[in-house]
Amino acid sequence: MASLILSPAEQDYITQGVERGLRADGRGGLDRREVTLRTNMISQANGSARCRTGYLGVGTDVLVGIKAEVNSWTAGEPEDRGAVVCSVECSPSAAQEFEGYGAEELNVELTQLLDRILGGPQSGLDLGKLCIIPKQAYWVLHVDALVLDVKGSIVDTLVWAARAALLATRLPRVVVESIADEDGNMQSEFDVVDDAEDQVALEGAENLPLAVTFSQIGKRYVVDASEQEEAVTQARVTVAVSPQMDICAIQKSATARGFAPSLLTEILHSARAIAREEHARFKRVFEAASSDGAAGEPSTGSTFLGTF
Amino acid sequence: MMDIDTEPVAADVAARIVTPGSAITSDPAFMRGHGTFGEGATIYSSVAGVVERINKLVSVRSLKQRYSGEIGDIIVGRITEVAAKRWRVDVNSRQDGVLLLSSINLPGGIQRRKSESDELQMRSFFAEGDLVFAEVQSYFADGALSLHTRSIQYGKLRNGTFVAVFPQLVPRSRTHFHTLPCGVDIVLGVNGYIWVSKHVSAAKVEANAEHIYSDCNEPISDAEREAIARVANCVQLLNRLYVKITETSVIFAYEESLGHAAKDLLSQDVAAELAHSVMARLKQQAS
Numbered sequence: 177m178a179s180l181i182l183s184p185a186e187q188d189y190i191t192q193g194v195e196r197g198l199r200a201d202g203r204g205g206l207d208r209r210e211v212t213l214r215t216n217m218i219s220q221a222n223g224s225a226r227c228r229t230g231y232l233g234v235g236t237d238v239l240v241g242i243k244a245e246v247n248s249w250t251a252g253e254p255e256d257r258g259a260v261v262c263s264v265e266c267s268p269s270a271a272q273e274f275e276g277y278g279a280e281e282l283n284v285e286l287t288q289l290l291d292r293i294l295g296g297p298q299s300g301l302d303l304g305k306l307c308i309i310p311k312q313a314y315w316v317l318h319v320d321a322l323v324l325d326v327k328g329s330i331v332d333t334l335v336w337a338a339r340a341a342l343l344a345t346r347l348p349r350v351v352v353e354s355i356a357d358e359d360g361n362m363q364s365e366f367d368v369v370d371d372a373e374d375q376v377a378l379e380g381a382e383n384l385p386l387a388v389t390f391s392q393i394g395k396r397y398v399v400d401a402s403e404q405e406e407a408v409t410q411a412r413v414t415v416a417v418s419p420q421m422d423i424c425a426i427q428k429s430a431t432a433r434g435f436a437p438s439l440l441t442e443i444l445h446s447a448r449a450i451a452r453e454e455h456a457r458f459k460r461v462f463e464a465a466s467s468d469g470a471a472g473e474p475s476t477g478s479t480f481l482g483t484f
Numbered sequence: 485m486m487d488i489d490t491e492p493v494a495a496d497v498a499a500r501i502v503t504p505g506s507a508i509t510s511d512p513a514f515m516r517g518h519g520t521f522g523e524g525a526t527i528y529s530s531v532a533g534v535v536e537r538i539n540k541l542v543s544v545r546s547l548k549q550r551y552s553g554e555i556g557d558i559i560v561g562r563i564t565e566v567a568a569k570r571w572r573v574d575v576n577s578r579q580d581g582v583l584l585l586s587s588i589n590l591p592g593g594i595q596r597r598k599s600e601s602d603e604l605q606m607r608s609f610f611a612e613g614d615l616v617f618a619e620v621q622s623y624f625a626d627g628a629l630s631l632h633t634r635s636i637q638y639g640k641l642r643n644g645t646f647v648a649v650f651p652q653l654v655p656r657s658r659t660h661f662h663t664l665p666c667g668v669d670i671v672l673g674v675n676g677y678i679w680v681s682k683h684v685s686a687a688k689v690e691a692n693a694e695h696i697y698s699d700c701n702e703p704i705s706d707a708e709r710e711a712i713a714r715v716a717n718c719v720q721l722l723n724r725l726y727v728k729i730t731e732t733s734v735i736f737a738y739e740e741s742l743g744h745a746a747k748d749l750l751s752q753d754v755a756a757e758l759a760h761s762v763m764a765r766l767k768q769q770a771s
Binding site for chain 1: 562564611612613614615640641642643644645646699700701704706709710712713714716717720721724725745746747749750751752755
């Protein structure tokens with residue numbers, strides 16, 4: 177997505193490599209790069225995660241914070257559901273062309289994509305459980321993502337980080353009391369328990385999907401495209417797959433071409449196979465990140481002042 | 485805060501890592517060099533880096549810096565713009581370098597003045613995005629580098645892959661174009677741009693002098709691709725783990741890496757282990 181100009185010889189080298197199944201960095205077509213993850217490092221947020229896809233401390237880097245707010249219901253909104261509101265912003269430090277308004281379009285594109293993956297029942301989140309009192313009050317989860325570095329494959333990293341942040345999210349417990357007023361009508365009131373120990377996880381967060389983005393280069397396709405590979409990508413499709421292996425969102429991104437139907441069918445098949453491995457990997461990485469605390473802090477291999 | 489040295493001896497001043505604002509010495513006998521500033525009698529570091537001392541001159545070499553060119557440097561650059569009688573070239577420096585139309589070789593090595601028709605077809609020589617292998621010829625008044633490609637070995641780069649590293653890791657040496665024993669050519673640009681490609685013999689290059697500006701790659705086999713990827717990953721890991729990048733260190737890294745698949749070289753543990761053994765071998769060789 178970052179604009180990078182390559183020479184025709186480099187483009188040819190990358191394309192040939194993809195078609196032969198041996199990419200410029202030695203990976204096969206369906207190999208993914210390393211992922212490092214850290215959770216709950218923003219104390220003000222209800223849940224947060226930082227995820228990086230890449231090697232040795234360089235790579236696409238996304239920070240997601242979840243902030244839960246109580247909203248009062250207004251007419252026209254769904255009566256018995258909470259809401260998820262996404263917002264993605266690309267930091268100007270990630271790439272030069274994000275300076276000024278340069279990232280505007282990409283921000284809108286990524287925000288919408290994340291909204292489509294997380295914002296409805298397809299996300300697996302139990303939005304009904306986010307309702308506090310029907311037609312009165314509900315939780316709004318603000319999913320705010322900041323893209324800190326771009327080295328290819330933003331969407332997959334973004335969804336990884338969002339999923340980790342939502343899994344790490346703890347909502348304060350809410351006590352609802354119903355009192356009858358003098359006319360005998362039932363009135364409900366609620367109280368948010370202000371106790372760091374007394375918090376609950378999001379219902380259904382373990383059903384959240386992961387995204388796998390396929391980039392068509394030449395006649396074949398790759399997953400987890402590098403920056404150089406994105407520069408020669410002709411068409412791109414993101415497939416979000418739940419842990420139950422259901423495909424819950426598909427989006428083709430605006431690029432030079434479309435997919436041949438046969439290739440798209442093949443992609444949807446391999447999306448599920450890859451998602452199965454990715455969900456297993458996510459589980460492993462997430463557990464390591466949340467169990468060891470400071471020891472689980474990913475070492476980045478950077479020689480200069482270290483980690484995240 | 486760092487200790488302020490009261491009795492600076494060579495060991496106190498040199499070979500120390502400092503951050504911006506660290507006091508280096510307060511002895512008035514020393515002179516301020518690059519990367520330092522003085523306040524009162526004390527010399528402070530203005531960058532993060534290593535303290536160096538040459539006689540009475542104290543300077544700090546920063547750990548991360550842009551390339552600053554010297555005449556005769558052999559570099560790799562990427563064309564960013566085609567302008568009147570010149571190309572602008574990204575050379576990883578503070579400003580773009582310049583390649584004049586008059587400082588390139590014409591296809592076939594014809595020696596003549598560049599005419600107006602050459603000017604009109606400049607894009608057929610180098611277009612935006614092309615990588616060039618060049619030498620620094622001189623400076624312009626504003627400090628921009630003027631490059632030239634007037635030798636058969638210089639010119640357009642093909643058949644391989646590009647890696648960018650920290651420029652301070654590539655030392656200046658007699659040659660920067662190496663053919664590694666694994667059958668891979670590598671250009672170690674002093675500016676930190678590195679080109680790893682399939683080996684093409686010099687005889688073949690000379691025979692194809694008409695096609696020096698071609699954009700077509702030679703056929704590259706899977707084994708060659710694997711070797712190129714392995715060398716490129718070796719360079720990348722040396723860079724990330726801050727090891728000098730020379731022909732020797734790349735060969736060592738390549739040899740050490742043979743026990744692992746090329747795609748695994750950059751994973752945390754493998755990279756750290758390889759960098760360790762490369763450094764050990766370099767040390768052993770030096771002693």
